[in-house]
Amino acid sequence: MGKSIPQYLGQLDIRKSVVSLATGAGAIYLLYKAIKAGIKCKPPLCTNSPICIAREFPGPGERALPQEAPAPEASAVGGPKGLAVERERHGRDSGELRRLLNSLECKQDEYAKSMILHSITRCVYLLEAEASACTTDDIVLLGYMLDDKDNSVKTQALNTLKAFSGIRKFRLKIQEHSIKVLELISTIWDTELHIAGLRLLNNLPLPDYVHPQLRRVMPALMEILQSDYILAQVQAVRLLSYLAQKNDLLYDILNCKVHSNFLNLFQPTQPGSLLYEVLVFAERLSEGRNAPHYRAVKWHYNEQSLHESLFGEESRLADRLLALVIHPEEDVQIQACKVIVSLQYPQDLRSRPSSCQPSRSYFKNTE
Numbered sequence: 089m090g091k092s093i094p095q096y097l098g099q100l101d102i103r104k105s106v107v108s109l110a111t112g113a114g115a116i117y118l119l120y121k122a123i124k125a126g127i128k129c130k131p132p133l134c135t136n137s138p139i140c141i142a143r144e145f146p147g148p149g150e151r152a153l154p155q156e157a158p159a160p161e162a163s164a165v166g167g168p169k170g171l172a173v174e175r176e177r178h179g180r181d182s183g184e185l186r187r188l189l190n191s192l193e194c195k196q197d198e199y200a201k202s203m204i205l206h207s208i209t210r211c212v213y214l215l216e217a218e219a220s221a222c223t224t225d226d227i228v229l230l231g232y233m234l235d236d237k238d239n240s241v242k243t244q245a246l247n248t249l250k251a252f253s254g255i256r257k258f259r260l261k262i263q264e265h266s267i268k269v270l271e272l273i274s275t276i277w278d279t280e281l282h283i284a285g286l287r288l289l290n291n292l293p294l295p296d297y298v299h300p301q302l303r304r305v306m307p308a309l310m311e312i313l314q315s316d317y318i319l320a321q322v323q324a325v326r327l328l329s330y331l332a333q334k335n336d337l338l339y340d341i342l343n344c345k346v347h348s349n350f351l352n353l354f355q356p357t358q359p360g361s362l363l364y365e366v367l368v369f370a371e372r373l374s375e376g377r378n379a380p381h382y383r384a385v386k387w388h389y390n391e392q393s394l395h396e397s398l399f400g401e402e403s404r405l406a407d408r409l410l411a412l413v414i415h416p417e418e419d420v421q422i423q424a425c426k427v428i429v430s431l432q433y434p435q436d437l438r439s440r441p442s443s444c445q446p447s448r449s450y451f452k453n454t455e
Contacts, residue, residue: 185211185218189226198238205233205244212251220255227252227261234268239278246272246284253291262288266298274308279317286312286323290330302331303340310344310394318359325365332372339387342373342395350397354408360417367412367423370398370405374430399431406431 188208192201208230212219230252233245249265252258266289273285294302312324331337352358353366376382377399389395398405409431412424 185215192229198241202240202244205248209248209251224261227258231265239276239281242272243281243284246288250288250291263292263295266294267301270301270305274305279320282312282320283323286327290323290326299336302337306340306344310346314347318362322362322365325369329369329372332376338376343389343393345392346394346397351404351408356411356415360420363420364423367427371427371430374427
């Protein structure tokens with residue numbers, strides 16, 4: 089054919105290379121198609137099972153799983169028919185919240201209950217009309233969840249009750265669970281549960297019949313305040329500040345045992361949100377102990393009490409307050425000054441400057 093053997097062999101090698109390249113490219117393309125098909129593959133559309141209903145509502149910080157579903161059909165008023173929030177905005181009940189509550193009545197495992205409760209919480213905040221249409225029986229059902237053996241279910245139930253507590257007609261019913269919530273906070277050392285329980289209590293007016301239980305859990309509240317979890321500390325000190333205004337609980341708070349380093353809570357390095365709340369707490373304690381009816385009684389405090397740490401002869405609170413007067417955050421500065429004023433002058437004398445006599449100065453060594 090006019091070609092030498094070397095030329096023929098060279099041409100054969102080229103053809104082999106081309107075939108090899110083509111084969112390799114084909115394999116890569118097939119692999120690409122397989123990967124693309126795997127990415128596009130999705131599970132069947134959700135049914136009305138409790139798990140599927142719950143999964144329709146992603147949790148905080150989560151993103152909903154992408155679903156290649158048909159675009160929602162536009163309604164006559166312009167909003168997509170598939171969105172529960174849109175349907176409620178246009179006066180239609182989506183039924184989502186009721187379905188979730190009904191599914192909670194069925195037997196579920198802990199994971200499912202936790203997901204459903206989390207979804208109910210989101211619905212209460214987003215679907216105001218549907219939440220208001222719920223009944224006290226729904227609150228009772230949520231209260232049963234506080235007895236669940238799983239802490240995550242208890243925590244989610246507390247969050248859900250907190251959401252419902254924003255609706256006036258449910259507040260009295262939710263108050264009935266106050267003692268149970270205090271029991272959970274004081275017997276289970278779980279930060280998320282503490283935060284959820286304290287947020288709920290801080291959103292409710294606590295009735296007088298809860299005060300005996302509050303006295304029993306005071307040491308636990310003080311321990312949470314002295315923990316290293318900022319969100320739990322802030323919620324605990326807010327509750328204690330509220331309780332410090334109750335005449336029958338003030339002594340129990342002041343005589344509560346604290347750690348020797350309690351004043352570290354007043355260090356300028358603490359987060360501003362915590363510092364502010366701790367200073368509010370100190371101001372209310374100072375005002376309470378300076379009130380005429382409280383000073384009329386001779387109280388005795390143990391050596392490791394909160395009173396001795398804040399107001400005792402050996403207290404270094406004055407030094408901490410002076411450092412906070414120049415704190416970068418203005419709210420902290422102002423609140424530190426308020427505490428200083430409350431320490432310098434009893435509450436009943438501050439309204440009569442012309443005749444007031446300063447109490448023993450806590451700042452005489454620093455002036």
